[in-house]
Amino acid sequence: TLFLLITSTLSLAQTDSRSVVSQYLTDNGTLSYYSDVVDKMYEFIQQEFSGQDIPSDVWAEVRNGKEEAMTLIESRLVQAYQSHFSEEELKTMTDFYVSETGMKIVRGKDLNPEEKSARDNFYASATGQKIKAATDSLNSVLAELTQAWSSEIYASAVGGLNSKGYTKN
Numbered sequence: 001t002l003f004l005l006i007t008s009t010l011s012l013a014q015t016d017s018r019s020v021v022s023q024y025l026t027d028n029g030t031l032s033y034y035s036d037v038v039d040k041m042y043e044f045i046q047q048e049f050s051g052q053d054i055p056s057d058v059w060a061e062v063r064n065g066k067e068e069a070m071t072l073i074e075s076r077l078v079q080a081y082q083s084h085f086s087e088e089e090l091k092t093m094t095d096f097y098v099s100e101t102g103m104k105i106v107r108g109k110d111l112n113p114e115e116k117s118a119r120d121n122f123y124a125s126a127t128g129q130k131i132k133a134a135t136d137s138l139n140s141v142l143a144e145l146t147q148a149w150s151s152e153i154y155a156s157a158v159g160g161l162n163s164k165g166y167t168k169n
Contacts, residue, residue: 017087021078024090027097029106034073037146038066038153045157051169058164062157069153076145083141084134092127 025031042063081090096102101115101122111119122128158168 017082017090018078020087020090020094021081022074024081024094024097025074025077027094027102027106030077031070031074034077035066035070037150038069041150041153042066042157045154045161048158048168049161049166052166054161054166058161058166062160065153065156065160069149072152073146073149076149077142080138080141080145084138085130089127089130092125093131096122096127 022031042059045062046059085093097106099118101111101118104111104115105119123132161167
């Protein structure tokens with residue numbers, strides 16, 4: 001029973017950590033960005049197959065892959081962030097991005113002097129410094145996983161269309 005207690009505790013801690021990262025990825029706009037990427041990819045694929053008379057229900061079936069694609073990228077992003085930041089750092093980052101200042105930064109809105117000060121204080125904090133220090137490494141990992149992920153989505157969508165007898169123009 002001690003083994004089950006330890007296993008359950010570790011599993012719960014891992015789940016909590018995953019939810020912290022998922023919340024951060026939602027709050028800072030990352031998941032919204034990837035959702036837009038999927039939509040644009042489906043639009044691109046639809047243009048590539050524009051010479052085909054593909055019924056709307058087939059396109060709807062292709063677009064049904066979005067949920068799975070988003071689950072996959074979220075899982076990969078969570079792993080990438082967990083490998084670069086502690087749970088406490090991720091909580092601090094999440095707290096910042098749900099603040100009014102953080103939300104304005106995500107939305108690309110202008111900051112007033114107080115908000116600029118809050119932003120500068122955050123980036124001067126230990127967590128902010130960690131973000132700066134990890135940026136190159138994290139960006140490299142994110143670029144690789146994004147490339148692999150988008151290739152998988154593309155191949156899956158095109159493969160699905162090919163299996164139904166449709167080919168690119």
